[in-house]
Amino acid sequence: MLDNQKYLVELAHAKMPFGKYEGKYLIDLPEYYIVWYHNKGFPKGKLGEQMALIYELKLNGLEMLLKNIRSNYKK
Structure with missing residues (x-):
């Protein structure tokens, strides 16, 4: 699997590690909530990068892309 593919599989299985939505998949x-973080500023590091990409996917209506990856590829 290519690095980009691995990253998408990892992103599809990424969960929120804290807060009101702790344990929920980022894409879900x-x-x-994602727009609020976009306006406030995403967390630093990997989580922030993942949330920024989730924002772009949701903005462009591509949520099903990650949901399909999550159901077809195990972490």
Whole structure:
């Protein structure tokens, strides 16, 4: 598997590590929550990078891409 493919599989299985939505898949977070973070500033590091990509995917209506990856590829 290519690095980009591995990254997408990892992103599809990534979960929120804290807060109100702790344990929920990032792609399943409510859009308003991701938009709030976009406006406030994403956390530093890998989680912030993942959340920024989730924002872009949701903005462009591509949530099903990660949901399909999650169901077809195990972590």
